[in-house]
Amino acid sequence: MNTTACVQCALPMDTATCQAGAQRCGRCLANPPAFDRVRTPWLYAFPVNRLIGRFKYRGERVYGRPLAEMLAEQLANTGTCYPDCLLPVPMHAERQRQRGFNQAEEIALWLSDRLTIPVRRNSLTRTRQANPQSALSRRQRQRNLRGAFRVQGSLPAHVAVVDDVVTTGATIEEIARILKRAGVETVEVWALARTPVTPLATR
Numbered sequence: 001m002n003t004t005a006c007v008q009c010a011l012p013m014d015t016a017t018c019q020a021g022a023q024r025c026g027r028c029l030a031n032p033p034a035f036d037r038v039r040t041p042w043l044y045a046f047p048v049n050r051l052i053g054r055f056k057y058r059g060e061r062v063y064g065r066p067l068a069e070m071l072a073e074q075l076a077n078t079g080t081c082y083p084d085c086l087l088p089v090p091m092h093a094e095r096q097r098q099r100g101f102n103q104a105e106e107i108a109l110w111l112s113d114r115l116t117i118p119v120r121r122n123s124l125t126r127t128r129q130a131n132p133q134s135a136l137s138r139r140q141r142q143r144n145l146r147g148a149f150r151v152q153g154s155l156p157a158h159v160a161v162v163d164d165v166v167t168t169g170a171t172i173e174e175i176a177r178i179l180k181r182a183g184v185e186t187v188e189v190w191a192l193a194r195t196p197v198t199p200l201a202t203r
Contacts, residue, residue, distance in 0.1 A: 002043050002194050009169055010038035010194045033169065034176035035161070035187045041074050042067075044165050044193040052164055052192060056103045064164075067192045068107045072114035075190065083188055084156035086112060086119045087179075089163040089171060090126040090149065108162040111190065117160075124161075124175065125150050145174040151182040160188040167195045 005012050006025035013025055042048045048067070055064030075082075088104040096102050108119045127150050161175055166189065176187040 002040055005194070008035075008037055009033060010040045010166060010191075012043065012194070012196050033173050034180055035172055035189050036176075038166055038169075038172070038189040038191065038194065039071075039075060039078075039160075040166060040189075040191040040194045041071055042193040044167075044195040048193050056164055057099075059100055061106065064103065064106060064192075065110055068110035069114060071107075071190065071192060072111050075111075076115060081158070082115060082117055083158045083160040083186070084117075085123075085159055086117050086190070087124045087155075087159050087161050087175075088119065088121065089161060089175065090124055092126045092128065104163045107164060107192065111162065120155070120159075123152055123155055124179075125152055145170055149175055149178055151178055155179065155182060155184050157183075157185040158188075159184055159186070160190045163189065163191045165193045165195060166191045168197070 002010060002012060004014070006028055007023045008028045009025060011025045011027070013022065044052070051063040051067060054060045055067075086108045088102060088108040091099070091102045091104075105119075105121060111117065112119045126148060128148055159179065161172055161179075163172065166172060172189045176189075179187050
């Protein structure tokens, strides 16, 4: 579980820092991200990473849905105000054809069923296919994603972007940036898991 984490980016923080009263990590304090809060219950580690991998890469939805429902249960127990809509992180059309589905959209639909929040599938689109991100640093990922997303139509003031895993935060940062530019006031991010930052990811 990701229990001691930054309230803004969900990056794990050490217990002593949290007990000292710190709520945000040093990176968020030094360079506040465009998104307002990340909500994710797990770290991307065994066994959650295996379950997400089978769901994401093998299309075995039986492993993804229970995780999404547990995320919905956690969100329901927080007592906070829900967003007006859910926005799945979009995939490029070619990659979605190859995979057969968009895992972020599947998660958003399951969350919608449990929390009765509408999903806006076409309000956020991917305009181009970015280069593979797995071997890129955080800064390289940010450059790679510039101009990769577009907002279509008007959006409410409070939205939640839905994804499976938050890795370096580059994708959600770019999406939050264009959403804020389009007039959205509050951008939350809901995901199944958060990857602890590695030296590669912080550069």
